[in-house]
Amino acid sequence: MTANRSPRLGERVVAPFGRRRCEIKRNLPSGGYRIFSALDPAGPVPAAGQFYMLATDSGWGGDQGRPYLARAFSVADAAPEDGGVRLDFLVQAVGPGTSRLAALEPGEGLWVHGPLGRPFSAPRDVSEGAAGAILVGGGIGVAPLALWRRQLLAAGTPARVLLGFRDRENSGGLDLFDCSEIRLASEDGHSGHRGFVTDLLAVLLEGDDTGSAAVYACGPPAMLEAVRGMCAEQGVACELAMETPMACGFGACFGCAVPLADGGYLRLCVDGPVVRGDQLETALVPGSGH
Numbered sequence: 438m439t440a441n442r443s444p445r446l447g448e449r450v451v452a453p454f455g456r457r458r459c460e461i462k463r464n465l466p467s468g469g470y471r472i473f474s475a476l477d478p479a480g481p482v483p484a485a486g487q488f489y490m491l492a493t494d495s496g497w498g499g500d501q502g503r504p505y506l507a508r509a510f511s512v513a514d515a516a517p518e519d520g521g522v523r524l525d526f527l528v529q530a531v532g533p534g535t536s537r538l539a540a541l542e543p544g545e546g547l548w549v550h551g552p553l554g555r556p557f558s559a560p561r562d563v564s565e566g567a568a569g570a571i572l573v574g575g576g577i578g579v580a581p582l583a584l585w586r587r588q589l590l591a592a593g594t595p596a597r598v599l600l601g602f603r604d605r606e607n608s609g610g611l612d613l614f615d616c617s618e619i620r621l622a623s624e625d626g627h628s629g630h631r632g633f634v635t636d637l638l639a640v641l642l643e644g645d646d647t648g649s650a651a652v653y654a655c656g657p658p659a660m661l662e663a664v665r666g667m668c669a670e671q672g673v674a675c676e677l678a679m680e681t682p683m684a685c686g687f688g689a690c691f692g693c694a695v696p697l698a699d700g701g702y703l704r705l706c707v708d709g710p711v712v713r714g715d716q717l718e719t720a721l722v723p724g725s726g727h
């Protein structure tokens with residue numbers, strides 16, 4: 438595919454070989470998180486749900502050499518621009534790698550390898566009768582849903598968005614959605630419904646039109662497991678964008694193995710990170726999530 442063609446819904450975009458140096462164009466606060474943008478000079482437009490392995494070209498390896506390995510990041514938005522494709526990432530600083538990425542300044546260099554992994558599928562490919570989508574995000578897991586919403590709307594597919602956060606500090610990324618039709622939940626009640634985002638999903642799943650939507654979720658393992666269970670109970674198809682620690686990101690180390698309901702494992706970096714809910718016995722995978 439050409440560098441600036443947008444992928445069809447559900448199309449897996451293949452990464453060019455090796456990593457590329459991108460220039461940081463901006464880095465702005467977004468609630469308790471930050472959004473940084475890099476101009477990818479030679480990469481394709483990614484599909485929503487795919488991820489990149491990221492490392493800065495300086496200051497990567499502080500005390501005791503950490504973070505050392507590149508870090509996995511969902512692409513939160515992407516668009517062709519003069520000189521390449523703009524890639525937006527939403528970051529929550531939780532350790533040395535994410536803290537260094539959160540501190541990137543415009544003009545600095547970022548190494549990217551990607552887009553990697555399996556993206557979200559079009560609603561009709563998740564469930565035959567699904568004409569629309571329900572997007573459920575929790576915490577930093579809202580990142581891939583912003584690009585997914587934009588790609589769904591560009592294809593004329595209706596999408597309802599439910600986002601939940603723990604508290605003000607652990608929230609952000611709303612700037613990426615550029616719409617007022619998001620339904621919010623927060624555990625501390627600072628915005629929207631006081632409680633879990635899954636409370637909002639429960640209301641939608643009780644509606645008459647449930648069978649006409651596929652559910653897409655990204656967030657902490659407990660949220661994903663709740664979404665998986667609720668959808669299984671209501672007979673609604675869902676896809677979950679999962680996280681495990683990833684050392685390589687392209688299938689070589691087997692560090693990202695996730696057990697499947699029918700036995701066996703998948704490597705989340707190549708067979709995921711987007712996984713169908715009915716493939717899993719549980720989304721509570723040891724080592725997954727923040």
Ligand SMILES: Cc1cc2nc3c(=O)[nH]c(=O)nc-3n(C[C@H](O)[C@H](O)[C@H](O)COP(=O)(O)OP(=O)(O)OC[C@H]3O[C@@H](n4cnc5c(N)ncnc54)[C@H](O)[C@@H]3O)c2cc1C
Nearest residue numbers: 508509510511527528529532533534535580680681682726
């Ligand atoms: C496919 C994928 C997409 C991701 N997208 C984003 C994103 O858009 N924005 C974002 O801020 N983060 C994202 N992450 C998580 C991010 O990769 C980790 O937070 C990061 O690797 C932590 O590195 P660190 O050096 O800052 O912290 P470390 O010191 O490596 O770890 C800090 C804490 O986070 C835990 N941790 C480390 N790596 C991961 C991981 N991969 N998943 C879950 N917990 C981890 C550790 O157990 C520890 O408790 C994603 C992870 C994956 C696998």
Ligand code: FES
Nearest residue numbers: 686688690691706
């Ligand atoms: S991260 Fe190495 S195989 Fe998946």
